[in-house]
Amino acid sequence: MKLLFIENRYKTFFYDKIADQLAKSGHEIHWLIQNKQFLPSGDFEKFVIEYPTEKSVHFEEDEAVEEVIRSDRQINHFGKKDTSYFYYYNSVIKKYLKNLNPDYVFGESTAFHELLTIANCKNQKIPYLNPSTCRYPIGRFSFYKYDSLEPYKGSNEELSIRDAEEVIDQIINRKTVPDYMKPSPVSKQRILEDKLKKLISYAKGEKYNTPSPIVKYKIEKKKKRNIEVWDDSAKKLIDNCSSYKILYPLQMQPEANIDVWGKKYRDQTNLIRRLADILPDNCLLYIKPNPKSKYELTNELISLVNNKANIISLHHSTKMDNVLPHMNLVLTVTGTIAIECILSNKPIATLVKTINNKAGNCEFISILENDLMSIINRIEKKYSPLTNQEKIDFINVLNRSSYKGIISDPFSDKNCMSPNNIADLVKAFESILKK
Known part of the structure; x- marks a missing residue:
């Protein structure tokens, strides 16, 4: 062939x-x-x-x-x-x-x-x-x-x-x-060789996938500052209140996961704004940053989470294990968290339809403003957790494909x-x- x-x-x-x-x-x-x-x-x-x-x-x-x-x-x-x-x-x-x-x-x-x-x-x-x-x-x-x-x-x-x-x-x-996600330590020499190779690429005309070194430096500096600003006002613990709690784990950008596979929702700031506007008064939206945050942490996003009363930002040090037990529902575009929620029977809804939605407890949101509240109400009235056999069947769906x-x-x-x-x-x- x-x-x-x-x-x-x-x-x-x-x-x-x-x-x-x-x-x-x-x-x-x-x-x-x-x-x-x-x-x-x-x-x-x-x-x-x-x-x-x-x-x-x-x-x-x-x-x-x-x-x-x-x-x-x-x-x-x-x-x-x-x-x-x-x-x-x-x-x-x-x-x-x-x-x-x-x-x-x-x-x-x-x-x-x-x-x-x-x-x-x-x-x-x-x-x-x-x-x-x-x-x-x-x-x-x-x-x-x-x-x-x-x-x-x-x-x-x-x-x-x-x-x-x-x-x-x-x-x-x-x-x-x-x-x-497994850590892969790279030597300083290897990192320097990589930077030199990219610099040579840029100098020889590859300016289309390779950003300007000056622009890259400024953006990296801004990224570091935005992480600090985010964490200054973020919470490390989940409040023990009676509100309905929804978790949205931020997806790192740029990454194909969100920019390509989840392209309809690549503007995560706008997505979070829409979510916050939909939710009723008794709901809180928790935003958990990716531990390796990149450029998704924009000034606009930081301003939004700090000025919306029903949005709560979580600190970068907050572990998912300490968050999930408190949540009533998890929302994701294409995140790996979907598989983890399916198997632990934590209510989960995705904004892009994937193989994960073959699991009976993984909801798909087609139209955000129409579907979210109906899914919340359905889960509250009758949530159907997977049986052990259904979990096995789901894992084998992933294994067979x-x-x-x-x-x-x-x-x-x-x-x-x-x-x-x-x-x-x-x-x-x-x-x-x-x-």
Whole structure:
């Protein structure tokens, strides 16, 4: 089969290992490169997109391009104003895909050139798959379709009752965390090498996925200050009051979780404002920041939570274990907290429909202003917790739609490059490539 891989900085070297093994099985490998500093080493055809010039940019109105622009991290978080290059890259990618006509495209759903590729793959009916952790069970991943959280195929592997119960116990009692949350210490030398490589990329013309070093410095400084301001007025303990308590855990940005998969709600400040306006007088909305807060902690959000009487901000040091027992309901867009709530029978509602909503106790909110209060009333009148067997069935839904293997970034996690892990991943790739 003809396979196309999309460059994504250090992930490129990870997928290069997989591509090399797939080539040995007879597959024809191609690469689409946006950043010239991250070239795969394999002896495959590499199509490098030249950086745009004033002469190469031609505006062609396209709603799919506009949607990518609206979700772009450079535009939303790093103050970039010019959007002309999106149209240049879109035209190049569209033509390249049409000429190559690959059987499958593999890549992330984060960077703008990946999202443009996804849009064009949809239009040309080319399967685009994003291999990404399925969060739970740990050590597994799914192939997600295009820019969604919909799994493609799956291993159909079932856990035994004993193994499923062990997984459930580990999740409920927080004895384990998803692979992407596991700490991966990186040496200072490695960090400096990374910064130098990005600086070289920027100097050589890659100013589209790489922010200006000066802008980056200022934003990081502002981020640090915003965390301090947030915590100055935040609470560490939950008040023991009779109010109905709703928890919204902030999702870190920029991240595909919220900016792409949850793009309808990527403006979390606006989402929280809408939630606060909907809730009746006897409800309190608790906002728990991500322990590794980034740019979602804006001045506007801080002002909102400090000036709305029914919003309470929680301190960064507040543990989820100390929060959940006090909550009547948890709301999330696409957070991992959904799986944890499902298995611990904590009322949970999601704002994006995913595989998690297959669980009978995980509500989906289609229209916020219409659905939220009806869900609250329904839960209050009759909440139906999952039985032990239903929890086992749900875990096996996740297990069947996923594959053994860890998808990670070799910059921060060298273990993902181990021969055993690469072998597991190649096996999974091969299974979906069978005609």
